[in-house]
Amino acid sequence: MDDEGDLFKAIGDATRRAILDELADQDGQTLFEICGRLTMKHGLASSRQAISQHLGVLEQAGLVHTRREGRYKFHHLDTSPLRAITERWPVDQPDPS
Amino acid sequence: MDDEGDLFKAIGDATRRAILDELADQDGQTLFEICGRLTMKHGLASSRQAISQHLGVLEQAGLVHTRREGRYKFHHLDTSPLRAITERWPVDQPDPS
DNA sequence: TTGACAGGCAAGTTGACACTTGCGTATAAG
DNA sequence: CTTATACGCAAGTGTCAACTTGCCTGTCAA
Numbered sequence: 001m002d003d004e005g006d007l008f009k010a011i012g013d014a015t016r017r018a019i020l021d022e023l024a025d026q027d028g029q030t031l032f033e034i035c036g037r038l039t040m041k042h043g044l045a046s047s048r049q050a051i052s053q054h055l056g057v058l059e060q061a062g063l064v065h066t067r068r069e070g071r072y073k074f075h076h077l078d079t080s081p082l083r084a085i086t087e088r089w090p091v092d093q094p095d096p097s
Numbered sequence: 098m099d100d101e102g103d104l105f106k107a108i109g110d111a112t113r114r115a116i117l118d119e120l121a122d123q124d125g126q127t128l129f130e131i132c133g134r135l136t137m138k139h140g141l142a143s144s145r146q147a148i149s150q151h152l153g154v155l156e157q158a159g160l161v162h163t164r165r166e167g168r169y170k171f172h173h174l175d176t177s178p179l180r181a182i183t184e185r186w187p188v189d190q191p192d193p194s
Numbered sequence: 195t196t197g198a199c200a201g202g203c204a205a206g207t208t209g210a211c212a213c214t215t216g217c218g219t220a221t222a223a224g
Numbered sequence: 225c226t227t228a229t230a231c232g233c234a235a236g237t238g239t240c241a242a243c244t245t246g247c248c249t250g251t252c253a254a
Binding site for chain 1: 102105106108109111114117118121174176177179180182183185186187188189
């Protein structure tokens with residue numbers, strides 16, 4: 001799949017959108033931290049492996065960048081690929097009152 | 098599926114994104130017009146029924162509105178639901194040079 | 195070194211969805 | 225009325241991806 005398709009596929013899943021929300025709330029979390037907070041706040045009972053696969057999809061779409069440090073791997077949010085969406089189909093800015 | 102999921106599901110398919118492109122290029126087309134132009138310009142060999150189902154998904158997501166006139170049904174693009182994406186994950190405006 | 199911790203890899207299963215197929219309905223042209 | 229046009233509906237099919245399951249690798253502490 002091309003890069004463009006990767007982006008839309010990435011945000012097409014509800015669990016991955018929750019992960020993006022979580023990283024937007026607190027950036028630079030590890031896999032286990034994300035698992036814990038998703039279970040707490042969103043009530044999602046997702047396994048570690050499932051979240052890991054989701055993070056892989058998000059990383060391939062360029063929405064998440066990773067940084068290794070010892071046995072920890074920190075995940076960082078990057079929203080810039082989302083610009084392609086509103087640039088492709090321009091959205092009128094409403095109510096400039 | 099909730100409204101939010103409908104939006105992301107709608108733009109998650111490549112054929113539906115091509116339909117949005119087509120309506121952005123020329124608004125208010127009928128089903129048959131869209132079929133013809135998709136075949137010409139994008140080389141997509143999609144059946145009428147397939148495009149019809151795609152338009153139904155786009156309409157449910159609020160990205161397309163329809164208007165009936167006799168035996169014709171015109172499809173109009175509405176990009177405003179896309180605002181929810183960049184509002185949910187704010188995108189830094191780059192390069193303000 | 196032993197064990198716990200953080201994460202990775204890969205095969206198998208299941209459900210969702212894109213697409214087809216066939217028929218039905220309504221409008222308009224001849 | 226007959227025919228063509230424009231579109232709708234619904235059941236069946238096949239494929240893909242989300243998830244599970246099981247095992248493996250690398251890092252750090254005791």
